[in-house]
Amino acid sequence: MCGDVDEDAGELEDALYSRFLAHVRALLEQRGPSAATPSEDSYAYMDKLFADALGRCARDGEAAGEGANYQRLSVQPLVFARLAGFLAGHLALDQDPLRKVIEALMRGYAEAGPAEADHGHDHDHAHEHGHHH
Secondary structure, three states, X not given: OHHHHHHHHHHHHHHHHHHHHHHHHHHHHHHOOOOOOOOOOHHHHHHHHHHHHHHXXXXXXXXXXXXXXXXXXXXXXXXXXXHHHHHXXXXXXXXXXXXXXXXXXXXXXXHHOOXXXXXXXXXXXXXXXXXXO
């Protein structure tokens, strides 16, 4: 019985990692080569930095090997959250850096989308709240 739980967890982790990798590849393919050089445009700079970091995360996960790639993925958000806090901590408070970091975090979380159409909660849908399917 214990082995079944471990096997199910391993299958879920493999599926989640595969979904991540497919999403990364699609995003990077969709992005293609950037038209503007990062030094010309701050949005192009941010887009390139995002793509570079995302590509690095995928490469590091693949380098970790099967069975360890999900574990690698699971720690990466913590590193980037720490980095975001460190960088934001060096900005002027009148620029509201924490709010900007939190908004960007939530945008990225939303971009990842639900893992499946059934988002895994069990309650009555008769009440009003937003589920963006």
